[in-house]
Amino acid sequence: AQSVAQPEDQVNVAEGNPLTVKCTYSVSGNPYLFWYVQYPNRGLQFLLKYITGDNLVKGSYGFEAEFNKSQTSFHLKKPSALVSDSALYFCAVRDGKSGGYNKLIFGAGTRLAVHP
Amino acid sequence: NAGVTQTPKFQVLKTGQSMTLQCAQDMNHNSMYWYRQDPGMGLRLIYYSASEGTTDKGEVPNGYNVSRLNKREFSLRLESAAPSQTSVYFCATWTGANTGELFFGEGSRLTVL
Secondary structure, rough: OOOOEEEEEEEEEOOOOOEEEOEEOOOOOEEEEEEEEEOOOOOOOEEEEOOOOOOOEHHHHHOEEEEEEEOOOOEEEOOOOOOOOOOOEEEEEEEEEOOOOOOOOOOOOOEEEEEO | OOOEEEEEEEEEEEEOOOOOEEEEEEEOOOOOOEEEOOOEEEEEEEEEEEEOOOOEEEEOOEEEEEEEEOOOOOEEEEEEHHHHHEEEEEEEEOOOOOOOOOEOOEEEEEEOO
């Protein structure tokens, strides 16, 4: 069965420092991996995805993520954090074999707090 | 503006009452989804509809029913609400072919007393 783990409930980082939000996954086939961000009282917004190809994926707002097949990880990164990056971040996975529908399984979420 | 519209945004129910959450999209997407969000549990799929006229159960379908009325609309019904159904509910559509992603509405916050 598909599953996603986000091992940190919260990540704290100072503004201007690099940030990493961790994600590991388990799927039976080739993974399709996603990161979403949720600001307070809003819906989830798509940040980036890995389908195939280059292991380093670039997305919105300066975020990027690195796919590591051997470690089954897809960590979200940003070279220089902004206070406005403070939000709830979700990793999600879709099994590449899931066929005629597109169902994502989400992690529990990691709250990112960027301090001035 | 194109997007996914959910109504109502807030609702308070008493145990045993029924209600329907409405979702409408104007992006001409085939697949639609209902998720619930609970603290520490992420988003869990309740039901989905791969296309007009079809619906299937997700991870947590008990206590819910859905209707895919047409391509635009996908409603979620609670027949007899329970406090365990207190949650934030999100409707989403799938943006394209296999390589697309989910596009979410703003959410509906439901409290069952």
